Amino acid sequence: MPLLTITFPEIDPVAISIGPFAIRWYALAYICGIVLGWIYARALIRKEKLWGGPAPIAPVQLDDFILWVTIGIIVGGRTGYVLFYNAAFFIQNPVAILKLWEGGMSFHGGFLGCVAAVMLFALKNNISILSLGDITTAVAPIGIFLGRLANFIKGELWGREADASVPWRMVFPDDPLQLFRHPSQLYEAALEGFLLFAVLAVMIRMGALKRPGLILGSFIAIYGLARIASEFFREPDPQLGFLWGGLTMGMLLSVPMIIAGAILIMVAWRRETRQHIEKSI
Secondary structure: OOOOOOOOOOOOEEEEEEOEEEEEEEHHHHHHHHHHHOOOOOOHHHOOOHHOOOOOOOOHHHHHHHHHHHHHHHHHHHHHHHHHOOOOHHHHHHHHHHHHOOOOHHHHHHHHHHHHHHHHHHHOOOHHHHHHHHHHHHHHHHHHHHHHHHHHHHOOEEOOEEOOOOOOOOOOOOOOOOEEEHHHHHHHHHHHHHHHHHHHHHHHHHHHHHHHOHHHHHHHHEEEEEEEEHOOOEEEEEEOOOHHHHHHHHHHHHHHHHHHHHHHHHHHHHHOOOOHHHHHH
């Protein structure tokens, strides 16, 4: 094995095991992402200075919303994977759609499920859809970061082949070709998780929550750009491969996100801040 490589850290996919009961890292990532996101969201809601007045959602409403968004992420993520990534297989094997424990979730589908949860909950509780979207997307990178780490631990969604100029390249155990590859899951964790969280946190400190929709639009646009950048290093799903002009499904699904995010940013920026509106009233 060449010197310029890193051995893949083979970690037991089961994080916690008590008798017949087992929790895998992937499930633990979802659980921790939701819990940590909920804690961070409550902290943001309590700081009226960030909103230019009382937050548009009460802590008790946020507690109720957690169940809604969890269902939205799971149902949307699974539906997105079925429709976008492996429709032919699931048409022939419809029962397999319910086998979530076998894996197969789509971020873009999960995001759409999250959007549906935000809209339905906001309408039901007479809350600003954009503000609820802001608080939801402000905490979302936490779950994305943990989810990508879980992908790495599981040794799935690995990267494209890497040459010796990439000292951190590695061979993934389940790779049938046993090629030296980019650990693209870590790239995604860094870009879609850590960097995106940091950018949004700085924006929040600078008053972005006072402009409903600004954090939501920024999350959508920046995630789309980060995902496209990561896709240049990620191996396409084998059942799909490369699409038109060497594009991947992840790239194609991210383009509408960038456009939608840019529109939301422009609309939010042209609006008066919540603080200004309340003073004028």
